[in-house]
Amino acid sequence: MLRSTGIAICLTACFAGSSHGITITLDYSYDASNFFGSGNPAGAAAGAKAKASLEAAAGYLSGILQDSFDSIATPPPFYSSSTGPQFTWQWESFFPNPATGATVSLQDPIIPANEYIVYAGGRSLPDTKLGIGGPGGYYPPSAGGSYYPSDKSEIDAITNAFFDSLATRGEPAGEFTRWGGAITFDTDVSANWHYDHSTPVVTGKNDFYSVAIHELTHALGFGTSDEWNALVSGSTFFGAAAYAANGNSYPAVNGGHWNYSTQSTVYGTSTPQEAAMDPNLTTGSRKLFTALDAAGLADIGWEVQAPVVVLDGDFDGDNDVDGADFLLWQRSGASAADLAKWEANLGMHLAAPIAASVPEPGAVVQAFLAALLCAGSIRRPRR
């Protein structure tokens, strides 16, 4: 979960091409209040922006997950002859209903290969919780019936393949895998959401995109799985990738998170930023996925690959160099060299269609000087 206290919306195009990888598929069928649409407390337009932000966050994470997952599909009944005995298989997934928190069970859902299904919705969450996320589960699968002895080996092979697809999805044993999970977001007015992932976060508001990244990462098993727990002793996370990403030091954990204020760098860049997977979010700020967050996923068994940032100064990796990048640089306290890169490429876009709507460079610079002065005069408590 993520609690409230106080940049990078990467499109698929900004990642190195890969012939395989996982797609996080969002499923809104349990969004009973239509939080991601016309039922959003702030109106239908806000609901649409929330959905766009969540889809962008899922797209970002899909872009870095390089695993290959088998499909999960209950085998059709096996008949030893046209009129002979029948043998059948079943499985049942479960997850918390995003709209209520009550457990939902689904009989024999079909999970396509390389897909990770995440049920999304909203409900009123207690105190300052902004979101909740975690992987789903499944009940022990069943197989039963009767068959002619000559069919035993064939039936055993079907059973083993089916059970393996549930337990490992074809990945090596010991790595976190699952059919998917569920996430939910606070619908209370007090959440004070900034829904639009394409605009800088308004002062005093909670950035929905940041929380979407955070909860989706929980849904991928970060802080929420046996594989995670196996690496935690006391308040330290003993993962090799996290050790390397944390300057050759095992990072401290706080519950299913990195400790408060844990620092890292925006994944695939050298831009310093607080980790996305620490326990809270400062209002008025956006947190991108960091190298340490990625290392946490790697340590529980995900194959991760950093997004490729191909434009200097594009600190948030969204294929342009603009005000959002400046704000990220300013917040991060990064180097003058990084600022020089930003200045050099200000106004640049990778995609020509977007460039057509870019303001004149002079206008952008002016807007930014103004933003700098404003931001410099404001001191917000970070926590």
Ligand SMILES: [Zn+2]
């Ligand atoms: Zn959390």
